[in-house]
Amino acid sequence: MKTPRTTAETTRPRNEVSKPLAPVRGGDLRVYLMLENLQPQFAAYLGTPTRARGYPALAGQHSLILEVAPGLMIERVIDLALKQDPELEPGILFVERQFGVLEIHGDDGARLERAGQAILSGLGLSAEQQLRPRILYTDKIERIADQHAIIINRNRQASMALPGETLLVFEMVPALFATLAANEAEKVSPGLTLVDVQMIGAAGRVYMSGKSDDVDRALLHIEAVLARVQGRDHN
Known part of the structure; x- marks a missing residue:
């Protein structure tokens, strides 16, 4: 038994070539x-x-x-x-x-x-x-414990945090702004160790470790840089 054809199928010329879809605009x-x-x-x-x-x-x-x-x-x-x-x-x-x-x-x-x-x-x-960055959480943790450094290092993608260092943690949305935060922090505090950057997902996160003064300088600079980004507000 033949499958019934739609009206469009029966009226379309045999030699008609389908037109390619136009690129999607917007989003x-x-x-x-x-x-x-x-x-x-x-x-x-x-x-x-x-x-x-x-x-x-x-x-x-x-x-x-x-x-x-x-x-x-x-x-x-x-x-x-x-x-x-x-x-x-x-x-x-x-x-x-x-x-x-x-x-x-x-x-x-x-x-x-x-x-x-x-x-x-x-x-x-x-x-x-684009969306303006929104800071969710920041912290400066001084003299991190041996066990704390070990468990951070097991999950990092960059360098190692050392026991006794000061740890900078920074969380923001959208996640990709973690890239801006990490790169700018290294510019003003090159002595800090970049431990981890989480740039894809629900939120972006940066871990850096080193001397307390370097952490303070990096934290202030990150906040200032993110505040200057132009864009629309989050819903």
């Missing part, structure tokens, strides 16, 4: 960050091997980092960036439960900016539509 731009002058420890962290990692970034390069929703829209984002400038290197491409994340880097900040504009134009968005 939700959650984060649009340009990181200038990647610091040595943070650049090394970006090269940590995980299933989301691509080309490792080097200290002194510049980075463009975006988070969008729906998650699969990030595939259009990377397509727009690489067709604008094939010499740029994608370091992270990740589609998580709700959002898509891209980190792309290069030696020339102007070329990255042009790639960013190509992304925004292709999606019909503007950088000002």
Whole structure:
């Protein structure tokens, strides 16, 4: 028995070719960050091997980092960036439960900016539509115990915290702003050890350890940098 055909099927000319779908415009731009002058420890962290990692970034390069929703829209984002400038290197491409994340880097900040504009134009968005960062929690823990350092180090992705050091912990949303916090903290307090950066998920988190004065300086700088970010408020 033959399967009945729909009216559209019976009236469509046999030689008709389906038109390709136009690129989806709009969506939700959650984060649009340009990181200038990647610091040595943070650049090394970006090269940590995980299933989301691509080309490792080097200290002194510049980075463009975006988070969008729906998650699969990030595939259009990377397509727009690489067709604008094939010499740029994608370091992270990740589609998580709700959002898509891209980190792309290069030696020339102007070329990255042009790639960013190509992304925004292709999606019909503007950088000002990103979310402003919101700080959830900060703390300075002095003279961390041996056991505390050990359990932190078992879960870190960067360097090791040492017993007796002062620990800086910082939590914010959206998660990708942890990258800005970590890189900027290293600029003003290069003596601190970058222990961990959690940049994908519900919230971003930064762990750094070292001398108390360095922690104070880094904490004040992170708060000032995040306060200057332009964007829309959280719902």
